Amino acid sequence: MFGANKEISDPWQGVTVSRPPIPDPRRTLTLRDVSEASGVSEMTVSRVLRSRGDVSAATRERVLEAARRLGYVPNKIAGALASSRVNLVGVVIPSLSNMVFPEVLTGISEMLEDTGLQPVVGVTNYSPDREEKVIYEMLSWRPSGLIIAGLEHTAPARAMLVQAGIPIVEIMDIDGTPVDSAVGISHRRAGRQMAEAIVAAGYRRIAFLGTQMLNDHRARKRLEGFEEALALQGLSLVDREFYSGGSALLKGREMTQNLLARSPDVDFLYYSNDMIGAGGLLYCLDQGLDVPGRIGLAGFNGVELLDGISRKLATMDACRLEIGRRAAQIIAGKQLPEGAVTELFPILQPGDTIR
Amino acid sequence: MFGANKEISDPWQGVTVSRPPIPDPRRTLTLRDVSEASGVSEMTVSRVLRSRGDVSAATRERVLEAARRLGYVPNKIAGALASSRVNLVGVVIPSLSNMVFPEVLTGISEMLEDTGLQPVVGVTNYSPDREEKVIYEMLSWRPSGLIIAGLEHTAPARAMLVQAGIPIVEIMDIDGTPVDSAVGISHRRAGRQMAEAIVAAGYRRIAFLGTQMLNDHRARKRLEGFEEALALQGLSLVDREFYSGGSALLKGREMTQNLLARSPDVDFLYYSNDMIGAGGLLYCLDQGLDVPGRIGLAGFNGVELLDGISRKLATMDACRLEIGRRAAQIIAGKQLPEGAVTELFPILQPGDTIR
């Protein structure tokens, strides 16, 4: 079959002779077409297009010219099957609509840039079942590695990850046991630290406002750490308010209004993320409340996007960019060892909302 | 080769006999392994796992049990090559870090949900060269369709899209000639409409604040339409300020401060997007300026995220969710015809910042 090249003297003649029926002009091109158009074997074309092995300058030029003229685009499906090498890295994250994961992605892409590896994103919407499906789908493309947010997965999902035989990096969180390696921060510790800072600043009647989502384990762990540290000081949350969905800034405003109406004497509001925290801050400022004197506020994430607000919300940077970078490094085999936990340490930024 | 099943009576015996070297326990599994483990042919396993064709309930159960037990994950690379069907839809967008494209993606995923099609995202960072590479990369996976932001592409990129032989949907913008089909709004018209509304409200000394990016064609077209409409009223921009990169809210604040220092008598600020518009609004409010009496403001995009700010910024919804939905529908072959331009019409939301 591949011997057809032998019969060809004029490459153009070969094209029509060797294809019995009328060649469909919009059929997608193969290496074969370029091979026939340039009068060399498919293997040589393959070598030219991948810049692998020695090819004479003249041949290379002829092949490239033909490929360009025909508009040939290689078929990676076939290439991947033949070489059992796939330049894809799966990235499984819960959401794209808050600002945190896009930044992680930026860190990943940045680090993968010069490796020939390409990230492929899958979104789970914080649903464990959906995550399981996304993992299955991703693994079925046999990627070179997988980066996945969080340490909590369904049992089958975990089994798939173990079985996959590729580097797996669980990101964001390190409070748990990774399948392979992990890069992130301790959210429990982050919650504790914030609580300690708040209490040290003299606040005592503290409330929490956050997401309802059962599957946002990182938010849950922060709250657990937070309450744990309060308990050590003999304190507990005065009130709490949960939300789900909707516009974060507006939700923060509404939740804050509700909570202050219900518990007017609280002196600190701890939010599970910066967006709702900023909404709350805007509300407090609109109400003319003395921030941080009468009431303090803090969020989480260090969302740069919000820097333009008149008062800077206290927060903790989640090291998103760095997490993305490190995870990509592990997958790409740069520097870092696999099978280990890389802990990063967020910095508390007191901003203007803690006295 | 595939006849091996005939020799097997005990499925387990077969496994060791038919693989000359010691089978690597962590080798990735194939249909063959499931076939041997369940005592049926590879084809039957394939049928069971794809629920295609008739298979007896007993056999199906046996196969599924074996697949589950082994932890088999099908190899889509091989499947796609054999069936020349790929359930992937390429989505090429310029950025993930402003809020607009994630929402488009949401619309796309939502519509693709029940079609078996899966979006794969590529980001170009507003670089035409990068876009060309991303398109090449995507097409080399032979996706079922491609959704791409904008109508402006390099010549080779355009050629590739034409050649690809798959449905191509160019989204966001319709001011130009699509390769195949397009779904979007007229940014030129959007700019005109906003200018008309501003002039109708009595503002006369109008300034523009926006991105510097040469390759954000939609922002450029909005500005062109805006100036065009001003010209018809005998007006022109009093001043303009550009930025690139950085935190949008903060940038909006800084730009506004600069511009007002330079041109204190402007009475309207037209921003190229809501984020910098919101930053500007916060600045004006902080300065105690009378909005919208002394000075009016408007942005673009209808970013819901910002709804919690005390004063609502005038804006125009870019129909992002709907654009994503329609584009996905075209790719999936639902309802809409290919090869056509679908124009959507954004609604001007005057908010609280136009008098």
Next chain:
DNA sequence: GCAGGGGCTGTTAGCGTTAACAGTACCAGA
């Protein structure tokens, strides 16, 4: 009894590429 048709399972032949190996031609050095 037998034709015809489901229901179920297996076999064959690729899909388009690349790894591994097999040349061939030519040149340098012994």
Next chain:
DNA sequence: TCTGGTACTGTTAACGCTAACAGCCCCTGC
């Protein structure tokens, strides 16, 4: 002159799966 190498090109056999077809068995209806 011959040996051994280098530079270049071609051939063969997969990669893991599915389309297409080829059975086989059993049942139904005449």
